[in-house]
């Protein structure tokens with residue numbers, strides 16, 4: 082029997098709600114999965130992508146991951162992984178660095194054998210490029226003769242059918258693959274799930290910390306056992322992440338006569354110690370001031386509190402859905418929908434956050450960077466065709482982050498429709514710009530937007 086920990090979407094480095102504490106949570110969740118694997122002497126840990134939240138994780142997060150991988154390596158347990166859309170870099174990947182350090186194996190077309198299982202990998206690929214994927218996995222039997230492993234599993238990152246909001250044709254993959262897989266160990270969808278496709282088990286372990294408030298199930302990971310019984314090739318059990326951050330969800334539908342006092346009363350009924358409180362208000366009633374509810378939550382020991390008011394308040398349309406508690410995140414989110422090129426995002430980043438550039442020099446620095454970009458790639462300023470569908474993520478997301486924001490040109494924008502389309506658990510699109518595959522940059526240049534900066 083071969084026992085493999087299957088985790089994914091750890092999103093290390095995500096400073097959710099701009100909270101350094103939350104950022105530590107994401108690393109700690111990854112560490113706790115690794116610790117469990119060592120304690121239980123697993124045969125391998127498989128990571129199905131989005132180890133990091135973005136392609137530029139901070140050094141502390143990279144160091145934290147290396148420390149954890151070293152502990153795993155010291156225990157003689159291999160770490161095998163693929164690259165997710167959030168962390169994809171243009172050339173070499175973080176995973177390649179870990180492989181260079183002898184701490185990880187990047188899975189791909191060639192089998193990597195662990196016990197009785199041949200493991201393969203499929204990195205995230207943008208939808209536009211999937212038609213061209215050959216799925217030419219090399220059978221482990223070919224060279225190994227009698228020693229060929231009994232089972233085969235593919236580790237992949239993407240939204241595979243038939244899971245909700247899927248866009249990756251799983252049947253086509255299975256048909257084209259010369260290898261008969263017993264299991265698809267997947268990442269990308271943050272909700273845990275299990276399905277069968279043409280007799281093959283496909284499973285998502287879900288994220289290990291809530292990357293969005295849509296992710297309500299207990300966070301966890303999978304343990305896949307191959308060859309445990311005569312009847313089934315693989316059986317999967319789920320285990321909770323120890324000490325994951327507590328989230329308290331308070332969902333209220335207010336009557337016409339109700340208002341903030343009802344919200345405060347509901348909040349008081351929960352133990353909020355060190356928890357993230359997510360209050361969602363629907364229905365009618367009086368306006369609710371998010372700041373005062375967030376203050377109450379803080380008094381009661383909550384680490385973080387967010388109030389999403391989903392009501393269309395006739396008298397205060399502006400107030401509905403507006404929370405400036407996290408303006409940077411809101412701007413990021415809005416930007417991800419603008420279809421700006423990577424170069425434009427870089428300039429935005431420069432203007433908004435770069436602290437190594439004096440204010441007076443921003444214009445000059447921006448010009449220089451654009452010029453440098455254009456020298457390397459004449460298409461560097463081309464926008465993204467359809468930002469909402471770029472990457473593997475759908476446009477819906479974390480309602481708590483659905484805050485209308487100032488756009489690049491300074492105008493405010495309220496997009497109430499965003500809050501309505503809560504997905505079955507797909508992740509937020511706030512980081513669409515992390516996908517930098519050229520296939521996604523098909524639209525006409527968004528020069529107008531660029532000029533706003535220059």
Ligand SMILES: [Mn+2]
Pocket residue numbers: 090130131165167269270271508
């Ligand atoms: Mn993810």
